Structure formats: C-alpha cells, structure tokens
Amino acid sequence: MTYCVALKLDEGLVFLSDTRTNAGVDDVSRYRKMFTWEVPGERAVVMMTAGNLSITQGVMTRLTVAVAEEGAIDAPAENILTVPDLFRLAQVTGDLMRDLVEQHGDAIEKEGASSAASIILGGQIKGQPPRLFLIYSAGNFIECGEDTPFLQIGEIKYGKPILDRTITHQTSLDEGMRTALVSMDSSVRSNLSVGAPFDLTVVAKDRYSLSVSRRVGEADPTFRAVSDGWSAALSRAIKDLPRVDHWFDERASS
Amino acid sequence: MTYCVALKLDEGLVFLSDTRTNAGVDDVSRYRKMFTWEVPGERAVVMMTAGNLSITQGVMTRLTVAVAEEGAIDAPAENILTVPDLFRLAQVTGDLMRDLVEQHGDAIEKEGASSAASIILGGQIKGQPPRLFLIYSAGNFIECGEDTPFLQIGEIKYGKPILDRTITHQTSLDEGMRTALVSMDSSVRSNLSVGAPFDLTVVAKDRYSLSVSRRVGEADPTFRAVSDGWSAALSRAIKDLPRVDHWFDERASS
Numbered sequence: 034m035t036y037c038v039a040l041k042l043d044e045g046l047v048f049l050s051d052t053r054t055n056a057g058v059d060d061v062s063r064y065r066k067m068f069t070w071e072v073p074g075e076r077a078v079v080m081m082t083a084g085n086l087s088i089t090q091g092v093m094t095r096l097t098v099a100v101a102e103e104g105a106i107d108a109p110a111e112n113i114l115t116v117p118d119l120f121r122l123a124q125v126t127g128d129l130m131r132d133l134v135e136q137h138g139d140a141i142e143k144e145g146a147s148s149a150a151s152i153i154l155g156g157q158i159k160g161q162p163p164r165l166f167l168i169y170s171a172g173n174f175i176e177c178g179e180d181t182p183f184l185q186i187g188e189i190k191y192g193k194p195i196l197d198r199t200i201t202h203q204t205s206l207d208e209g210m211r212t213a214l215v216s217m218d219s220s221v222r223s224n225l226s227v228g229a230p231f232d233l234t235v236v237a238k239d240r241y242s243l244s245v246s247r248r249v250g251e252a253d254p255t256f257r258a259v260s261d262g263w264s265a266a267l268s269r270a271i272k273d274l275p276r277v278d279h280w281f282d283e284r285a286s287s
Numbered sequence: 288m289t290y291c292v293a294l295k296l297d298e299g300l301v302f303l304s305d306t307r308t309n310a311g312v313d314d315v316s317r318y319r320k321m322f323t324w325e326v327p328g329e330r331a332v333v334m335m336t337a338g339n340l341s342i343t344q345g346v347m348t349r350l351t352v353a354v355a356e357e358g359a360i361d362a363p364a365e366n367i368l369t370v371p372d373l374f375r376l377a378q379v380t381g382d383l384m385r386d387l388v389e390q391h392g393d394a395i396e397k398e399g400a401s402s403a404a405s406i407i408l409g410g411q412i413k414g415q416p417p418r419l420f421l422i423y424s425a426g427n428f429i430e431c432g433e434d435t436p437f438l439q440i441g442e443i444k445y446g447k448p449i450l451d452r453t454i455t456h457q458t459s460l461d462e463g464m465r466t467a468l469v470s471m472d473s474s475v476r477s478n479l480s481v482g483a484p485f486d487l488t489v490v491a492k493d494r495y496s497l498s499v500s501r502r503v504g505e506a507d508p509t510f511r512a513v514s515d516g517w518s519a520a521l522s523r524a525i526k527d528l529p530r531v532d533h534w535f536d537e538r539a540s541s
Binding site for chain 2: 190191192193194195197198199206207208210211212214215219220222223224233235237243244245246247255258259262263264266267268269270271272273274275276277278279280281283284
C-alpha cells in the first residue's frame with residue numbers, strides 16, 4: 034500500500050508521501066510516489082500516486098516524456114509546463130489514467146490484482162490561486178474545497194483522525210508539516226505496508242516554487258523529535274483527561 | 288459498520304462497542320452489539336459482535352436460549368453459565384457461527400452481501416485468569432496474548448493508532464476506559480458508519496462480576512469531557528511539537 038496526504042492551507046500546500054510498495058508482505062519494495070515540476074517564479078506542480086504501480090508509473094512516464102519532447106513535431110500539444118491551469122492538467126492526467134486502465138485493466142484483474150489507482154495533483158501557476166485535486170482511475174476528479182482542507186490516498190484511515198481534529202485553513206505551513214508527519218507516523222506504526230523514507234514538498238502561496246522539497250528518513254533528527262514528541266504528548270494527554278472511574282461506584286452502589 | 292474494542296489489562300478487561308448498524312448510508316439503524324452474562328462471585332462473560340447482523344444475532348439467540356433452557360431435556364449440554372472455561376466457550380461460539388455461515392452464507396452472498404462476522408469474547412471464571420478471544424466466522428479463534436493487549440473488530444483502523452501508542456498491560460482500568468473512549472470517538476468522527484450511544488463494560492480482575500456496565504450517550508457529561516479534552520489536548524500537542532520550518536531555510540540557502 035501507500036499513504037499520501039496533501040493539505041490546502043491559506044499559506045499554501047503541503048504534500049507528504051511514503052515510499053513503500055508491496056504486492057503481498059513478502060514482496061515489499063521502495064518506489065518514489067511524489068513527483069514535482071517547477072518553473073521558479075511561474076509555476077510549481079506536485080503529484081502523488083497510489084494504487085496499481087504499473088498504471089501510475091505509466092501516467093507519470095507519459096507526463097514526463099511530454100515535457101521532455103516539448104517542441105518536437107509529435108509531442109502532445111500540452112504538457113505540465115505549458116497547460117494554462119491546473120484544472121486542465123487534472124483533465125489531461127485523468128484521461129491518461131483512464132486510457133491506461135482501459136488498455137490493461139482486464140488483463141490486470143484476470144491476474145487477481147486491482148487496476149485501481151488515484152493521483153493527488155496540486156500546485157500554483159502565476160496569477161492563479163493554489164489548487165488541489167484528487168483524480169480517480171476513471172479519469173474523473175474532485176477539487177479540495179472549503180470544508181475539508183485535505184486530501185488523502187492509499188491507506189488513509191489510520192492518519193485521518195488527527196487531520197479531522199486539527200487541520201483548518203488557518204493552520205500554518207509549519208504546523209501543517211508537523212501534522213502531516215504525525216498523520217504519516219500514525220499510519221506507519223499501525224500498518225506494515227506504509228514505510229519510510231517519506232517525501233515532503235511544500236508549495237508556499239504566491240512563491241510559484243517548491244519552498245520545501247526533501248526526503249525525510251526515519252532517523253532524521255527532526256522527524257524523530259516530532260514522532261517521539263507526539264508519543265509522549267499522547268500518553269500525557271490520556272493521563273490528563275478527566276477520570277471516569279466514578280462509573281465503578283455507580284454500579285457498586287446500585 | 289461497527290466498532291468494538293476490548294483491552295486486556297493487568298487490572299482486568301475493558302469492553303466498548305458502538306450501536307450503529309448499516310446496510311448502506313440510507314439504511315442506518317441502532318442495534319446492541321454487546322452482550323453480558325454474570326453469576327456474581329463465580330463468572331462474568333462479555334461478547335461483542337461485528338459483521339453480518341443476521342449471523343451474529345443467530346449466534347447470540349442460540350447462546351441465550353441455551354441458558355434459558357438449562358435443565359430441559361433437549362437443551363444443549365453446555366451453556367455460557369455452565370462451560371468449564373472460556374476457551375471451551377470460544378469453541379462452542381465459533382461452531383455456532385460456522386454452522387450459521389454454512390447454512391446461510393451462499394444465499395447471503397448471492398444477494399451481494401457479505402456473511403463475514405466476528406465476535407470478541409472475554410471475561411473471567413472463578414479460579415481462572417481473565418481471558419479474551421477473537422472468533423472468526425470460520426469458527427476458528429485467537430486469544431489476546433502478551434504483546435498486543437487489545438482486540439478490535441469492525442471499522443478498526445481510525446481507532447488503532449491511539450491504542451498502538453498508549454495501551455500496555457500496566458495501563459490502569461480507569462486509563463483504559465478513557466483510551467477506549469478516545470479510540471471510539473476517533474472512529475465516530477472519521478466514519479459515519481460508527482455511532483453513539485456506546486456500551487461500556489468492565490470486568491475487573493478477580494471480582495467475577497461486571498464492575499461497570501453502562502450505556503454512554505454522546506451527550507453524557509463524562510464522555511463529553513473526555514472527547515472535548517482530547518480535541519484540546521491534540522491541538523496543544525501539535526503546537527508543542529518541535530518546529531520544522533528550518534526546512535524552508537535549507538532550500539532557500541541551497
């Protein structure tokens with residue numbers, strides 16, 4: 034499996050992905066699931082992928098080749114660096130994914146595997162607001178809106194409660210990064226199929242560049258401080274909750 | 288869906304279940320999923336059920352009827368109040384569930400539903416230690432052991448991280464109840480198919496009775512204090528984590 038999370042905050046976008054891929058517990062490997070493109074001062078684009086690796090790699094390869102071939106006679110008319118807006122890029126990406134699923138889906142499912150895949154796409158192009166999309170393998174997509182300022186793909190449940198409780202649009206980028214790391218750490222601890230290292234990217238608003246773009250290892254001192262700090266804080270928080278043992282007396286006296 | 292969690296602590300057992308059952312988001316009802324039996328001073332037994340409701344209700348009805356019929360000529364030789372130990376009760380319960388799945392499983396699956404079900408069984412019989420089992424619809428079961436002092440059934444992922452981080456055998460019953468409530472509250476907030484009210488039962492060690500046995504509504508003042516206290520503590524904990532924004536400078540200066 035995989036776990037990827039993206040936050041859409043007033044200060045910009047935060048993206049975090051793991052790097053573990055598995056086809057059963059005895060076939061675990063490490064693959065990059067975060068892809069970034071940058072024309073500093075003009076646009077910054079980030080994608081994260083989950084699901085069938087052959088499908089998502091096929092999409093990423095086609096998108097990357099289109100950028101490399103720009104100007105060649107046979108090159109696609111549009112690529113990541115030339116699309117006028119991210120909504121159009123979501124359409125192009127969704128179409129590529131749907132075509133690949135149509136081409137290979139039946140054969141993949143015949144082998145007992147799933148061809149389902151999903152992609153988170155986000156970033157900002159100069160003169161436009163930051164945008165964030167979730168694209169499904171059927172080619173359709175949704176945009177992250179006002180009410181829930183985050184999107185997740187892959188093994189999403191373990192890391193969802195902390196996001197549900199703490200993330201709002203007003204959350205700062207710094208706090209957003211920490212919360213994403215905690216959400217990821219929760220998934221890693223509770224599920225073998227999500228694993229370090231992690232890829233972290235931040236697209237701060239109106240910078241049109243990648244403000245943070247780094248790989249975070251399990252032994253990274255900042256990550257360790259966040260992870261250990263979180264464990265300690267949770268234990269303390271449970272201890273500080275109001276006691277409930279008056280419920281014992283209730284039954285004893287009834 | 289459903290969420291049930293049981294903790295096996297040195298001080299005894301904690302059981303917590305929700306009461307929501309759904310066959311799709313437009314067919315949501317409330318059903319009791321926790322069942323208790325008590326012979327004060329001799330034995331206390333608790334079961335919680337998840338999965339196909341017709342299967343688990345069938346098992347519970349048969350177990351309950353067997354108790355009521357005790358002594359009658361056709362009554363089963365063993366019932367919950369007469370089995371010599373909980374291991375034997377896990378066998379009896381598993382056999383009942385397997386028989387029902389064999390009888391109805393094909394027809395259920397033909398309708399597009401799942402016949403899968405699971406039961407958590409725990410308690411203590413005088414002269415024996417407290418025990419806790421997870422019984423599958425195939426009739427097989429596992430016993431909660433030393434390494435992971437809790438069992439979950441149903442929609443388990445949202446509420447697992449807090450258990451993974453904080454529950455040990457040494458956790459007190461009071462802290463265990465609070466943690467179970469937090470685990471349940473996380474599931475409720477992140478998943479529509481889990482809902483209040485909750486049933487909470489505690490079997491304190493060597494009391495051979497139900498030390499706590501109560502229904503906890505969403506508006507219960509103690510539950511509200513735990514839930515609100517937890518939200519506040521999480522927000523504070525995120526704010527108190529080490530800052531990570533030196534990662535911005537790193538890229539700016541490279």
